[in-house]
Amino acid sequence: MKLDFSRNRRLIFYSGGQFSKNKLLHRALSTLLGKKVRSLTYVPFTHENGTHYYQRIKRRYQKFGFRKFRYFAADSDFLKKEMNEAFKSDVIYLAGGNTFYFLKHLRESGFLKRLERYSRNGGIIAGLSAGSIILTPHILIAGYPPHEGDVNEVRLKNLKALGLVDFEFLPHFTNSAKTNKALLKYSRSTRSHILACPDGSGVVVSGSVLQFFGPTYLFFRGKKLRMN
Numbered sequence: 001m002k003l004d005f006s007r008n009r010r011l012i013f014y015s016g017g018q019f020s021k022n023k024l025l026h027r028a029l030s031t032l033l034g035k036k037v038r039s040l041t042y043v044p045f046t047h048e049n050g051t052h053y054y055q056r057i058k059r060r061y062q063k064f065g066f067r068k069f070r071y072f073a074a075d076s077d078f079l080k081k082e083m084n085e086a087f088k089s090d091v092i093y094l095a096g097g098n099t100f101y102f103l104k105h106l107r108e109s110g111f112l113k114r115l116e117r118y119s120r121n122g123g124i125i126a127g128l129s130a131g132s133i134i135l136t137p138h139i140l141i142a143g144y145p146p147h148e149g150d151v152n153e154v155r156l157k158n159l160k161a162l163g164l165v166d167f168e169f170l171p172h173f174t175n176s177a178k179t180n181k182a183l184l185k186y187s188r189s190t191r192s193h194i195l196a197c198p199d200g201s202g203v204v205v206s207g208s209v210l211q212f213f214g215p216t217y218l219f220f221r222g223k224k225l226r227m228n
Contacts, residue, residue: 009119009164011135012126013203015171016096019060021200024213028204030064032124033090039068041089045097045130047073053095075105087114091124094131099142100152102130103161116162129171137163141170145182165205170196180224187219194219
């Protein structure tokens with residue numbers, strides 16, 4: 001029998017954008033945590049320049065009650081102790097970047113498998129752009145639309161991701177004729193619903209409940225709907 005862990009899911013899907021655009025999503029994350037003293041682990045897609053963005057993340061989330069921060073880069077020469085420490089945080093934040101590179105190193109490091117367990121045990125995961133795509137069943141959509149998508153420079157063949165939700169997520173959505181045409185075409189080739197968000201918008205999943213913040217579009221079997 002397949003167990004249903006959906007009641008434990010607490011996920012934040014950030015599309016992108018600067019602090020001011022994402023205030024509602026930051027507040028939603030704060031609400032999920034309640035009044036407790038908060039800790040966050042920042043996971044960059046690559047260690048290169050990762051510590052620079054880590055300092056930015058600390059300044060951003062200190063405004064929302066976070067007091068303890070950790071840093072973990074899956075493509076660095078980390079120690080097992082560092083990975084163990086990463087999972088002690090209330091929130092694990094998966095950053096943006098090249099989705100194919102990110103997934104490759106999350107899987108090879110063993111972090112991906114432990115991240116799934118962390119979520120199923122009630123841990124909160126926030127994903128930004130590439131990090132949000134990794135929360136879904138697979139990352140094929142990272143290459144869409146073809147004129148803007150990530151390039152699979154690492155030649156990753158196994159595109160299976162965490163599968164914590166049953167929909168696909170497209171960040172940085174631009175509501176243009178070219179992008180809509182590409183997504184409508186893609187939606188005919190997949191069985192999944194596709195949620196597409198422009199920067200500043202996002203989705204919060206709490207158990208089996210989905211909340212949409214900002215413009216969110218649904219693509220499914222060649223059709224497009226606005227969700228809010």
